[in-house]
Amino acid sequence: xxxxxxxxxxxxxxxxxxxxxxxxxxxxxTVNLFWYVQYPGQHLQLLLKYFSGDPLVKGIKxxxxxxxxxxxxxxxxxxxxxxxDTAEYFCAVKPFSGGYNKxxxxxxxxxxxxx
Amino acid sequence: DAGVIQSPRHExxxxxxxxxxxxxxxxxxxxxxxxxxxxxxxxxxxxxxNNNVPIDDSGMPEDRFSAKMPxxxxxxLKIQPSEPRDSAVYFCASSCNREHCEQYFGPGTRLTVx
Numbered sequence: 001x002x003x004x005x006x007x008x009x010x011x012x013x014x015x016x017x018x019x020x021x022x023x024x025x026x027x028x029x030t031v032n033l034f035w036y037v038q039y040p041g042q043h044l045q046l047l048l049k050y051f052s053g054d055p056l057v058k059g060i061k062x063x064x065x066x067x068x069x070x071x072x073x074x075x076x077x078x079x080x081x082x083x084x085d086t087a088e089y090f091c092a093v094k095p096f097s098g099g100y101n102k103x104x105x106x107x108x109x110x111x112x113x114x115x
Numbered sequence: 116d117a118g119v120i121q122s123p124r125h126e127x128x129x130x131x132x133x134x135x136x137x138x139x140x141x142x143x144x145x146x147x148x149x150x151x152x153x154x155x156x157x158x159x160x161x162x163x164x165n166n167n168v169p170i171d172d173s174g175m176p177e178d179r180f181s182a183k184m185p186x187x188x189x190x191x192l193k194i195q196p197s198e199p200r201d202s203a204v205y206f207c208a209s210s211c212n213r214e215h216c217e218q219y220f221g222p223g224t225r226l227t228v229x
Contacts, residue, residue, distance in 0.1 A: 103160075
């Protein structure tokens with residue numbers, strides 16, 4: 001079955017620390033990849049997306065992600081986090097198999113950034 | 116565009132009562148999704164529609180849950196009868212029908228069943 005694995009469920013960092021959140025998926029075909037962010041008490045918002053082309057994708061608020069096809073990974077990075085980055089982060093995959101498919105979400109990673 | 120609209124934003128009801136959650140997708144979007152989010156189970160896809168037709172309802176927990184999409188601009192998720200374990204945040208999302216489309220989420224309905 002198709003699945004998305006996020007390695008860390010909880011991450012605690014100090015401001016200015018670097019961030020990397022892991023995401024791996026299990027699907028051998030073509031995929032679209034997404035990172036969504038959910039700030040406390042809010043809905044999911046798109047952070048960045050990969051459809052094709054340059055595997056290094058830049059998103060909003062200084063986030064970026066790198067698609068490594070050979071590793072089935074799409075890790076999220078930010079060189080210097082801020083307190084306002086405290087949120088839950090979801091990796092999602094949309095496999096292509098001849099028609100539209102639903103998004104498959106990971107379990108999420110809760111990030112807490114301390115001042 | 117106003118984005119995905121959900122109502123009510125908060126609902127508190129007693130066990131056994133019927134609950135109806137409403138969603139208006141972004142105009143022009145052909146896909147509509149209902150999700151449930153809880154601390155224990157995370158984000159779960161309940162059902163999704165394409166052009167108002169239910170495509171996959173395998174995530175609907177049981178017969179107490181039903182969803183309809185009578186037209187392109189409106190969908191409902193109904194729970195009858197409601198139970199305390201249904202307490203969660205219910206999100207609606209919509210998406211276009213082209214190859215590279217992301218899902219846009221609504222603000223959610225926080226349901227509490229006492």
